[in-house]
Amino acid sequence: MSSPPVTGSAEVPQRLGGPVPARFRPRRTPPAGSARPRRRGPLSYWRQYLAISPFYLIFAAFSFFPVFYSLYLAFQRWDGMGTMQFVGLQQFRFLWDDPVFWLSIRNTLVIWVLSTVPTLFGALMLATLLHSVRRFKGFYRIALYVPNVTSIVAVAIFFGAVFSNNFGLVNAILGMVGISPVPWLSNPWLIKLVIALLMTWQWTGYNMIIYLAGLQAIPNSIYEAAKMDGAGPIRTFFQITIPIMRPIILFTVIISTINGLQSFSEPQVLFGSNAANANLGGPGQAGLTTLLYFYQSAFLNNDYGYGAAIVWAFFVLIIILVAVNWRITTRGRKA
Amino acid sequence: MTAVDTARPATGGRRRRRPRGLTAHIILVVAVLVSVFPFAWTIVMATNTTQDIYKSPPKFTFGSHLLENIRHVLNTIDFFGSMLNTVMVATVTTVLVLFIDSLAAFTFAKFDFPGRKLLFGTLLLFMMLPLQLAILPQFILMSKIGWVGMLKALALPSLANAFGIFWLHQYIQNGVPDELLDAARIDGAGFFRQYWNIALPMIRPALSFLAIYAFVNCWNDYVWPLVVLTNPGHVTLQVELAQLNVGHTTDYSMVMAGVLMAALPLVIVFSIFARGFIAGATEGAVQGS
Numbered sequence: 343m344s345s346p347p348v349t350g351s352a353e354v355p356q357r358l359g360g361p362v363p364a365r366f367r368p369r370r371t372p373p374a375g376s377a378r379p380r381r382r383g384p385l386s387y388w389r390q391y392l393a394i395s396p397f398y399l400i401f402a403a404f405s406f407f408p409v410f411y412s413l414y415l416a417f418q419r420w421d422g423m424g425t426m427q428f429v430g431l432q433q434f435r436f437l438w439d440d441p442v443f444w445l446s447i448r449n450t451l452v453i454w455v456l457s458t459v460p461t462l463f464g465a466l467m468l469a470t471l472l473h474s475v476r477r478f479k480g481f482y483r484i485a486l487y488v489p490n491v492t493s494i495v496a497v498a499i500f501f502g503a504v505f506s507n508n509f510g511l512v513n514a515i516l517g518m519v520g521i522s523p524v525p526w527l528s529n530p531w532l533i534k535l536v537i538a539l540l541m542t543w544q545w546t547g548y549n550m551i552i553y554l555a556g557l558q559a560i561p562n563s564i565y566e567a568a569k570m571d572g573a574g575p576i577r578t579f580f581q582i583t584i585p586i587m588r589p590i591i592l593f594t595v596i597i598s599t600i601n602g603l604q605s606f607s608e609p610q611v612l613f614g615s616n617a618a619n620a621n622l623g624g625p626g627q628a629g630l631t632t633l634l635y636f637y638q639s640a641f642l643n644n645d646y647g648y649g650a651a652i653v654w655a656f657f658v659l660i661i662i663l664v665a666v667n668w669r670i671t672t673r674g675r676k677a
Numbered sequence: 678m679t680a681v682d683t684a685r686p687a688t689g690g691r692r693r694r695r696p697r698g699l700t701a702h703i704i705l706v707v708a709v710l711v712s713v714f715p716f717a718w719t720i721v722m723a724t725n726t727t728q729d730i731y732k733s734p735p736k737f738t739f740g741s742h743l744l745e746n747i748r749h750v751l752n753t754i755d756f757f758g759s760m761l762n763t764v765m766v767a768t769v770t771t772v773l774v775l776f777i778d779s780l781a782a783f784t785f786a787k788f789d790f791p792g793r794k795l796l797f798g799t800l801l802l803f804m805m806l807p808l809q810l811a812i813l814p815q816f817i818l819m820s821k822i823g824w825v826g827m828l829k830a831l832a833l834p835s836l837a838n839a840f841g842i843f844w845l846h847q848y849i850q851n852g853v854p855d856e857l858l859d860a861a862r863i864d865g866a867g868f869f870r871q872y873w874n875i876a877l878p879m880i881r882p883a884l885s886f887l888a889i890y891a892f893v894n895c896w897n898d899y900v901w902p903l904v905v906l907t908n909p910g911h912v913t914l915q916v917e918l919a920q921l922n923v924g925h926t927t928d929y930s931m932v933m934a935g936v937l938m939a940a941l942p943l944v945i946v947f948s949i950f951a952r953g954f955i956a957g958a959t960e961g962a963v964q965g966s
Contacts, residue, residue, distance in 0.1 A: 384790070384791045390784045390788050391790070394781040397777050397780075397842065398781075400833065404815055405803050405837050405839075408811035410820070411814040483951075484948060485709040486712050488716075491943060493918075493940050495899055495939075496719075497715065497940075499919075499922045499936050500718070503929060504718065505713075511718065515734075543712070546683045546708075603810065617837070623728040636809065640813050641816075646813060656807075657806075657810055660807060
């Protein structure tokens with residue numbers, strides 16, 4: 343649950359409030375004494391700088407610097423112990439020809455699509471239903487959100503047990519109705535399906551809460567107007583709710599893209615028993631996501647340069663996908 | 678559905694709404710069952726023996742072997758030790774994040790100073806970056822200062838919680854009126870007094886949301902502890918749990934008892950505070966309207 347809830351819609355009413363805001367709020371400046379504060383040097387703001395300094399010191403050391411340092415590492419060969427050797431684009435060239443890297447990209451994308459699409463559709467459907475009911479609202483919200491606060495390790499172990507090939511609950515139930523056991527955790531596609539199911543289970547409630555917040559912010563008068571114009575519930579949903587919710591849907595799509603492409607713990611725990619050998623990610627490496635491959639290269643093989651190259655190449659991929667998603671989600675806006 | 682239909686045939690306009698509400702409830706209840714089923718089934722597995730789980734078909738009812746399985750867990754891994762590690766790191770991180778983030782968010786929301794836009798923009802930009810981009814250099818940094826394997830290495834990077842600042846910033850902008858700060862200033866309150874005595878008490882709901890958010894994240898974090906806590910006897914609960922799963926696939930009921938013990942405390946605590954938490958999560962969106 344590393345993603346923020348939605349807050350964007352808060353600003354919309356202000357911006358739409360007309361050419362001149364009702365109450366103009368100048369940004370506050372510290373002591374009230376000086377009538378014209380614009381000539382003051384940066385040093386007179388030391389209190390403000392002091393206040394934000396704890397964050398920015400840690401941020402500089404553990405976020406800002408590392409991001410660029412890993413880009414630097416991607417052009418080196420280094421095992422973390424010996425001397426660093428500049429190799430130019432060699433790591434990326436090797437990456438381009440590395441079938442395992444491309445396999446991991448493919449795995450990651452398949453898992454991402456298989457999990458994001460049902461998650462967001464399910465979340466929107468549940469949010470709409472939840473918005474329409476009056477009773478037990480609080481209970482539903484909590485019960486549906488609980489998967490998101492459950493530890494990913496615990497969930498992965500649970501899914502491993504339930505979908506186990508020989509003794510899992512799923513195969514046992516299938517066996518009772520006469521279907522022979524399905525190799526959930528050894529077939530390449532089923533492995534991805536199980537991981538995607540896990541992620542769907544964990545993230546639907548989270549997205550539902552965000553959608554619900556968006557639905558609650560839509561003023562009732564719009565719906566009343568639509569009703570007077572004779573629009574039915576389905577039509578209202580597609581022609582009023584969806585267009586108004588577009589910014590929020592866009593937000594969830596982006597967050598899901600960033601989160602969904604970062605699947606690591608799920609396959610790592612699910613196929614943890616293979617961690618000792620090179621075959622990370624389960625049989626046929628069908629569950630090897632890109633970040634798992636990164637982990638294997640950087641921390642198990644101590645190939646820091648290659649690990650950094652993987653993670654940066656992957657980051658570029660995320661940016662491309664976010665941009666594509668942005669285009670798709672915002673396309674119909676003018677129509 | 679039919680029961681409702683026939684029971685209220687004459688209520689005209691309401692008649693059409695009733696069944697729809699019922700359908701919604703049915704779908705929602707099914708969704709709730711799906712979302713809580715893993716907990717129930719984990720309890721079933723944790724209260725039975727491994728033989729019961731391996732049987733075909735498996736036992737579907739609760740058993741009586743829970744204490745025995747828990748005893749096995751306690752004998753196999755240092756459960757309470759790793760739990761203590763987790764609680765310590767999560768608590769320290771949460772408290773510090775609350776302080777650091779609220780102070781910075783207050784400054785950004787209510788004051789102007791040179792570089793404000795640039796600094797805040799950088800923060801927003803990095804909030805969107807995948808964390809894994811930084812994890813390798815973070816590890817190198819930790820090994821340079823000799824913190825690899827130590828709990829403090831766990832807490833430090835997560836203190837730079839950009840989301841917390843962004844979140845509190847939104848909240849403070851709408852939730853703390855300028856007039857109040859002006860009044861305090863006229864009364865002679867300095868910058869830090871305005872923060873501590875005016876802003877902080879007013880943003881308590883947002884703080885409690887952030888506290889739960891930070892604590893849960895820290896408790897469930899897996900990647901960073903896995904990387905940085907290289908010392909086998911000195912790890913967090915999640916890493917210990919994953920190792921329990923790797924090493925003892927033959928004793929499944931014990932592993933499930935471990936899962937239950939590691940996941941349930943947080944879920945229970947969350948359910949107690951959930952009302953405020955979810956209200957806090959949605960508040961930002963509702964604030965402006």
